[in-house]
Amino acid sequence: MEMPLIVTRDEPLTEELLRLAAAAGVVPEVAVDAGQALRSWRGASLVLVGVDLAAGVAALAPPRRTGVHVVGRDGVPDVAFRHAVTLGASQVIELPGSGDWLLDVLADATDGQRAAATTVAVLGGSGGAGATTLACALGLVAGARGPACLLDVDPLGPGVDRVLGFDRLDGARWGALEQTTGRLGSQSLRDALPRRGGLGVLTWAAGARSAPQAFAVREALSAASRGHEVVVADLARSGSLSSEVAGRADAVLVVVRPSLPGLAAAARVVSGLPTAARIGVVVRGRAEPRAVAQVVGAQVVASMTDQRGLDEAVDLGRGPVWSQRSVLARTAREALGWCAEA
Ligand SMILES: Nc1ncnc2c1ncn2[C@@H]1O[C@H](COP(=O)(O)OP(=O)(O)O)[C@@H](O)[C@H]1O
Ligand SMILES: [Mg+2]
Incomplete structure (x- = not known):
């Protein structure tokens, strides 16, 4: 070495x-x-x-x-x-x-001598499909195995810290990062983020939301991937920031509802992604994977049914994964496995 x-x-x-x-x-x-x-x-x-x-x-x-x-x-x-x-x-x-x-x-x-993190971008094929929830589940499952980081890049989302029950934890938010100049150290970022177990999150402070600046997102993504084994980014369904992060990720997961409108919207989202992106579909609902893949234009890498009690658990601050045998934990493991094959 x-x-x-x-x-x-x-x-x-x-x-x-x-x-x-x-x-x-x-x-x-x-x-x-x-x-x-x-x-x-x-x-x-x-x-x-x-x-x-x-x-x-x-x-x-x-x-x-x-x-x-x-x-x-x-x-x-x-x-x-x-x-x-x-x-x-x-x-x-x-x-x-x-x-x-x-x-x-x-x-x-x-x-730099360690393999860089597996970076995974997650976005919804249609509104409310379950992208933020899956991104949080991916972060928790990865964080249980090693250092992981979840970046919230959707200014209109609920805030990943709120979904995880991390919102009371101390640590740096986007606002602090946008004020720093120069290169962001991976160690500094890892130490600064609100963290529980192996998972650190980067999101907005309550009431301080605006689209993060592109340079801050690039720096955060780069520093996070040098300091963690898995980096997950929760993206908005469209916009230049989403395209940029999707273009840099090792894998892009699109969460798809298998209804006709859900499939139609997802097909548009997939066709709008950077051509080089490695795209996998996670289906939320029951559907024939091959049929979904054909309509959406990307392979299905995992499917999940609804997880019972999810909204209540999130409201109580328990997060979306309270058992490693739950639907979301299993789906996240499957999807992560596919992402890591890249
Ligand atoms: N696997 C799931 N099982 C049950 N409910 C889910 C699941 N995934 C998401 N939801 C619910 O769907 C709603 C939208 O989820 P969210 O993750 O915010 O979607 P998106 O980020 O795609 O807009 C939330 O109320 C969430 O609790
Ligand atoms: Mg969301």
Whole structure:
């Protein structure tokens, strides 16, 4: 496995960087001279060059690569910026001020070696089909197995936190994310979200709803997929934001009511999805899967009957999955299995 590379002979700086690496869960290699740095330069997941050795490394003209940063403690001399340019560094980082930021960068460099999450977009073939409910069930089932994240991308929906009974939990909502600038760290996002068990949710604060900005959704999707095993997005049935998220997802699930109007609407939704999307239909109701697939234009990957007592459980804050043997839990497992095959 690739390791981050620290290049410095400055002991307090080494100590500080090793402490941050430990917090990020990575074991770096430490090079104490420019020659040693050069040998590990290409293979490292990330390179942190101390201000003390920046001139020496720059003099060896190492090959250009991404993920190089120049790091100093308590004030960075102007000359460090010149060396940073020579090294093709993307940042000059000053500690301890930028420690949190660097922690994220270190954690993300490790996340990059993990397989990225399976990302699943969910939308309704027609209004009230059960998309938000299925998205919540997918999140709960995935969260019971490992870190999972549910993004609420439907400003006109009920709020996934309300459906799950997570609405009283503390944590960051869309509004907070839209105020942050720069790259969102996967670790920061995972730690900031309201979370219960393995599932974290990103939605709106009560009374603070507006369509999330496209850049915030892109950042959230990218950070969430680096920090979780499964990411589920609950989408509106149309709009540019839905197309964009559907286009980036590994799989798109369309929840279909098998009535004539339900099938007709679902066919339109499916034909409006990005052509590259891998689309699976989840039928809510009884129908012949092949007939549904033919009308809607996408394969059926799971079918469910109505789950009794659902509305009451949601009203009581118990969420849509209170037993792993319930209709929604079983359907979510089946659908997730198909999504993960991608
Ligand atoms: N599997 C299901 N069994 C019973 N009721 C369901 C099921 N899925 C959704 N519902 C109910 O249908 C209504 C609409 O569900 P929702 O998930 O909000 O749909 P959508 O997001 O597609 O508009 C809700 O009242 C919900 O409780
Ligand atoms: Mg919905």
